[in-house]
Amino acid sequence: xxxxxxxSAVALLLQIAAGLPLSAGNGEKETPKGxxxxxxxxxxxxYHKDDRTNATVPEEHWGSxxxxxxxYYRGKFSAGMQLEAYEPVLVGYPVELDKIGLTxxxxxxxxxxxxxxxxxxxxxxxxxxxxxxxxxxALGLNNALFGARFTYQYKDIxxxxxxWGVPRFGMEYxxxxxxxxxxxxxxxxxxxxxxxxxxxxxxxxxxxxSLSVDLEESGAxxxxxxxxxxxxxxxxxxxxxxxxxxxxxxxxxxxxxxTSADPxxxxxxxxxxxxxxxxxxxxxGLNVTARRLEWMDSKILADNTSTSNMxxxxxxxxxxxxxxxxxxxxxxSRTGDLSGRFVNSGEIGGQVDVFYNFRRGTALGGKxxxxxxxxxxxxxxxxxxxxxxxxxxxxxxxxxxxxxxxTRKFKMTLLWSMQAYSPSYxxxxxxxxxxxxxxxxxxxxxxxxxxxxELQYLTTKEDKKDWMAALLELNFAPNxxxxxxxxxxxxxxxxxxxxxxxxxxxxxxxxSLGYGRYKAGYICxxxxxxxxxxxxxxxxxxxxxx
Amino acid sequence: MKTILxxxxxxxxxxxxxxxxxxxxxxxxxxxxxxxxDLLDEKTPMIISFWSTICKPCIRELDAINDxxxxxxxxxxxxxxxxxxxxxxxxxxxxxxxxxxxxxxxxNLYDTNQEFMxxxxxxxxxxxxxxxxxxxxxxxxxGYTPGSEEELIEVIKGx
Numbered sequence: 045x046x047x048x049x050x051x052s053a054v055a056l057l058l059q060i061a062a063g064l065p066l067s068a069g070n071g072e073k074e075t076p077k078g079x080x081x082x083x084x085x086x087x088x089x090x091y092h093k094d095d096r097t098n099a100t101v102p103e104e105h106w107g108s109x110x111x112x113x114x115x116y117y118r119g120k121f122s123a124g125m126q127l128e129a130y131e132p133v134l135v136g137y138p139v140e141l142d143k144i145g146l147t148x149x150x151x152x153x154x155x156x157x158x159x160x161x162x163x164x165x166x167x168x169x170x171x172x173x174x175x176x177x178x179x180x181x182a183l184g185l186n187n188a189l190f191g192a193r194f195t196y197q198y199k200d201i202x203x204x205x206x207x208w209g210v211p212r213f214g215m216e217y218x219x220x221x222x223x224x225x226x227x228x229x230x231x232x233x234x235x236x237x238x239x240x241x242x243x244x245x246x247x248x249x250x251x252x253x254s255l256s257v258d259l260e261e262s263g264a265x266x267x268x269x270x271x272x273x274x275x276x277x278x279x280x281x282x283x284x285x286x287x288x289x290x291x292x293x294x295x296x297x298x299x300x301x302x303t304s305a306d307p308x309x310x311x312x313x314x315x316x317x318x319x320x321x322x323x324x325x326x327x328x329g330l331n332v333t334a335r336r337l338e339w340m341d342s343k344i345l346a347d348n349t350s351t352s353n354m355x356x357x358x359x360x361x362x363x364x365x366x367x368x369x370x371x372x373x374x375x376x377s378r379t380g381d382l383s384g385r386f387v388n389s390g391e392i393g394g395q396v397d398v399f400y401n402f403r404r405g406t407a408l409g410g411k412x413x414x415x416x417x418x419x420x421x422x423x424x425x426x427x428x429x430x431x432x433x434x435x436x437x438x439x440x441x442x443x444x445x446x447x448x449x450x451t452r453k454f455k456m457t458l459l460w461s462m463q464a465y466s467p468s469y470x471x472x473x474x475x476x477x478x479x480x481x482x483x484x485x486x487x488x489x490x491x492x493x494x495x496x497x498e499l500q501y502l503t504t505k506e507d508k509k510d511w512m513a514a515l516l517e518l519n520f521a522p523n524x525x526x527x528x529x530x531x532x533x534x535x536x537x538x539x540x541x542x543x544x545x546x547x548x549x550x551x552x553x554x555x556s557l558g559y560g561r562y563k564a565g566y567i568c569x570x571x572x573x574x575x576x577x578x579x580x581x582x583x584x585x586x587x588x589x590x
Numbered sequence: 591m592k593t594i595l596x597x598x599x600x601x602x603x604x605x606x607x608x609x610x611x612x613x614x615x616x617x618x619x620x621x622x623x624x625x626x627x628d629l630l631d632e633k634t635p636m637i638i639s640f641w642s643t644i645c646k647p648c649i650r651e652l653d654a655i656n657d658x659x660x661x662x663x664x665x666x667x668x669x670x671x672x673x674x675x676x677x678x679x680x681x682x683x684x685x686x687x688x689x690x691x692x693x694x695x696x697x698n699l700y701d702t703n704q705e706f707m708x709x710x711x712x713x714x715x716x717x718x719x720x721x722x723x724x725x726x727x728x729x730x731x732x733g734y735t736p737g738s739e740e741e742l743i744e745v746i747k748g749x
Contacts, residue, residue, distance in 0.1 A: 079609050083711040113711060117612050154613065168703045171678040178677075178703055181713070197615075203623060230622070241620050278620045283682070285621075320682050324619075329686025359679040364644045397683055399690020412657075415691055449657075486650075486736065494736040522731065522738030549733035554714065570677040587732060589711040590609065 078118030083589035085111045085181070089134055094580035096539055097561060100135050101579075107134035109141070111181065113148075123151040126164075128215070136567070136576030137184035138352040140214025147215060148188055159195040164188040167207055169226045169247035172357030173289045173316045173340065174272040177211060182569035185352045187344060190217045203228040211344045211355060220344050222355070224249040245274040251292075251355070253346060259295060262309035268292040270314070270342075281325035289316040291356070294339045295346060296382040310382065312339040312389070316358075322397075329399035333361050336432055338390035341379040351574040359571025362395055362421030362441055365461070367482045368513045368531050369502040373465050374566050375439040376573045378425065386471045392434050393423030412449040419443045425470035436470040439463075457484040467507075478504035494519045498529075509535025523548055531563075539563075545583075553588040611638075611725045612709040616673070617700040619685060624699060626706060629671060633723040635749050636669040637742055640707055640717045642676045643683050648716040649691070651734040655742070656693055666746045672696040675707050675715060720745045 088108040091101045108131045115124035126148035133141045150163030166188055168176035179186045191209025196202075206225045210217045228245040231237075251268045270292035277284040291314030298310045315338050322331030342356040360375045378391040400416045402409035421441045424434035443461035450456060459482040464475045480502045488494040498515040515529035524546070531541040545558030561580040566573040613627035629636060637655070641648030652672055655662075659670065672693060674684040681700050688698045701707055710719070720729035720742055729745040731738060 081609055081612070081709070081711045083713045085713050111713070113708075113713075115612075115709065115711065117610070122612070166703060166705070166708075168678065172703075176703070179708075197623070200623065241622060243621070276621050283621075285682070322682060322686065324685055324689040327689065327692060329689035331682045331686050333682070357677065357679075359677065361679055364680075366644055366646055397686055399686045401690050401692045403692070413692070417687075417690065488736055491737045491740060519735035519737075521735040522741055523735075525733070525735050547733065549731065549735075552730045552732055554732040571679050587714050589713065589717075589730075589732075 078116055078121075080114065080116050081590065082112070082114040083587070084113075085109075085585070085587045087134065087181075087583070087585045089579075089581050089583045091135065091579055091581040094561060094578075097541075097563065097578040097580065099561070099580045100577040102132065102135055104132065107132060107137075109134050109137065109181070109184075120154050121152070122154070125149045133184070135579050136574065138214065138350050138574070140350060140352070141184055142215060145215040147186065147212065157197045159193075161193040162191075164190050164212070165193050165207075165209070167193060167205065168357065169224065169249065170245060170272055170274050170287050170289075171318060173287065173318065174247055174270055174291060174356060175222070175224060175249050175342075176357035177355070178357070180569050180572070182567060183352065183572055183574050185354075185572070186212055187352070187355060188212045189222060191222075200233045201230050213344050213348075213350075213353060218344055219254065221252040222249065223252075239279060241276070241278040243274075243276040245276065247272045247274075249292075251342075255346065258308040259346060262295070262298075262307035263311060264295050264309060264346075265293070282323050283321060285318075285320040287316075287318040289314075289318075289340075291315060291340055291342060294341060294380070296339075296380070299383055299385075312380065312382075314339040314342065316340050327401035327403060329397070331397050332394065333397075334394035335361055336390065336392045336426075337377060337379055338426060338429070339380040340390065351572075357570075357572075360439075360568075360573075361393075361571065362423070362439065363397075363419045363443055363461075364568060364571060367459065367480075367484075367498065367500055368515070368529070369480050369500045369511050370459070370461055370463075370482065371568070372502070372511070372565065373463065373476070373478075374568045374573055375421075375423065375441075375465065376566075376568075377423070377571070378438060378469060381469060387429070388425040388435065388470055389429040390426045391423050391438065392426055392432060393421070393438075395419060395421035410448070410450075412451075415447040417445050417447075436473050437464065437466060437475060438470045439465045453488045455486040457486075458482070459484070476504065476506040478502055478506075492521045494521070500531075504535075508533050508537060511535065523550055525549075529560075552590060553586070556583075556585045558583045609727050611721055611727070612706075614701075614706040614709045616706050617681070617702060619688070619698050619700075621700075626699075629669075629697070630725045631723070634667060634669055635723055635728075635746050636671055636721050637746070638671045638673060638710075638719045638721060640673050640675055640701075640710075640712050640715045642674060642715055643680050643687055644676075645715045647734040649687070650736065651716050651718065651739060652693060652696070653691060654736065654739045656691070656696070658739070658743075659695055662743050662746075665743065666749075668746050670696045671699060673699045673701050673706060675701050675704055675712075678702045718742065722749050 110129040112127040129144040130141045148164035152161040177187045189209030193207045195205040226247040230243045232242040248271045272289040274287045294312045294314045295309040317336045319334045360377045381388045398418045402414040404413045423438045427433035427435040441463045445459040447457045461480045464477045482500045486496045496517040500513040502511040513531035517527040528544045543560030547556035559582040564578040618624040676684045716734040
């Protein structure tokens with residue numbers, strides 16, 4: 045009900061604002077015409093029973109997620125909306141996505157050095173550790189704020205933004221209120237330094253939420269304040285980024301309650317440190333990330349465990365794979381565990397990434413060049429609360445991939461990855477270790493017809509033992525693509541996870557139809573994952589934009 | 591409701607033939623603010639490709655364009671803008687990848703909270719556009735199949 049009132053208020057504002065450019069343009073000879081952009085997406089699946097995998101089948105056998113987005117631009121003015129329909133929501137998506145709703149609506153004015161938005165908007169401060177609102181349809185996440193935003197840019201020196209709004213959760217905007225400001229000063233531009241780029245940045249965020257009696261009795265406050273400080277430096281290809289975040293107080297259910305005098309919640313101080321440095325130049329891209337997180341789970345609603353209940357962005361900082369067997373056990377960052385007797389206040393670790401381009405004509409580059417990429421990522425629990433000492437290993441990955449165009453027609457990519465992960469999320473020292481090899485071979489028969497073959501093997505002594513997989517794709521450029529794949533757990537269950545599909549793309553529209561069996565696991569996007577149950581069925585997607 | 595939506599959709603497609611590139615502020619290769627309006631110079635056409643470090647076909651497409659770019663530039667004058675849609679966690683990785691893949695002749699931009707992506711109504715990558723010198727979208731294609739990049743140069747030559 046409340047949302048409807050807010051949306052009508054913006055609709056009114058939108059009408060008023062839309063009228064402005066019209067009257068302003070009356071005196072001019074040529075009134076610039078506005079234009080409309082939009083997109084539509086449907087992701088629809090028909091599910092059926094599959095005893096082999098104990099597949100989930102919803103009551104109606106159907107799931108369908110649909111999005112219609114429209115934006116109108118006229119000079120400095122823009123306005124838009126998004127309509128979403130879950131009829132019903134696909135299996136594994138957050139259940140609060142339900143039925144049809146006009147979920148996002150905004151009007152905005154973008155002038156040369158300032159901008160105003162009223163209605164729904166997305167934004168982030170720094171890396172997003174303190175605050176991020178964004179949309180990720182693969183995750184079923186949309187935590188847009190509904191309110192107002194003001195941005196100001198002074199030359200190329202100062203960027204400022206102030207936000208106020210209520211975050212979206214599911215189909216509704218919540219009663220939680222978020223206020224914040226972010227300032228960035230490009231010091232190097234202020235003093236006209238030409239060889240160095242240096243920016244100092246800072247953010248502040250206040251969240252207001254009316255609390256339950258239990259939370260209040262545990263000493264929680266309705267207002268929660270957090271801040272962050274950042275430094276960005278770049279000189280001749282070298283870069284350094286540092287960020288410190290104080291995320292304010294976080295409330296966790298107290299697992300140690302023995303008497304009624306014990307508080308229902310424990311109060312923890314959220315904080316994070318992030319450093320990124322590296323060098324890009326001469327065909328070499330090198331970057332190192334180090335990050336420590338402690339109690340960094342920022343929720344929109346205090347007592348809700350949905351995967352879409354988040355107000356900040358704490359992604360897994362490691363390689364995100366796309367090949368089937370490399371994604372069986374993706375890593376998700378640990379923002380603090382407090383359950384049973386197991387206490388882990390967060391995570392510490394880092395990664396190193398190296399990209400190198402062996403140029404044409406060199407010994408390793410050959411006639412057409414060779415591209416090399418290697419990554420090392422390692423993450424641990426925190427040994428003690430408040431410390432930066434590493435505890436048990438959570439995840440480690442070493443990977444190398446080489447990409448080589450042998451002839452005009454043949455391109456080969458080889459990947460090897462050694463992954464170790466803790467099935468107990470660091471509660472004990474036991475690990476599952478697996479080695480994965482992938483060959484990805486692309487052959488162009490003609491300028492329009494090509495095939496791509498993936499061969500993959502995973503070997504491990506633990507869990508479900510060895511796996512293998514193959515994928516064959518036939519491409520008829522520029523419109524058609526057909527594929528078939530199979531993934532077999534031959535080391536243990538012998539289950540085949542087969543998949544076939546076809547896609548057709550023309551201009552701004554793409555249709556795809558697939559059928560297959562999917563294992564229970566995780567869908568990850570942007571380093572954030574959501575669990576999905578096993579399912580078998582046919583999937584139809586259409587995306588179009590204009 | 592569904593019928594209304596469908597007719598609305600088709601109606602809107604018809605009137606939006608003049609779609610242009612909205613002005614959005616994102617980051618350049620150094621991390622400095624970059625306004626997409628600065629891409630327009632009223633004469634040079636451009637290819638805009640939306641990609642991310644986890645989108646293999648996107649990288650394949652940009653590599654394919656990069657490989658033939660010297661030949662294409664003999665045939666027509668244009669620019670290639672590669673817009674990384676990676677979140678903040680992978681912006682540095684995206685910069686390193688662009689370097690390690692030798693994309694020196696592209697204008698590399700970083701859309702860390704997907705504002706430009708939303709403004710251009712991109713919902714899946716790979717998504718590629720050809721814009722004429724005035725910023726009007728004259729061609730677009732969703733998805734990549736090896737060889738489909740040939741259409742881009744044909745469109746540019748026809749401008």
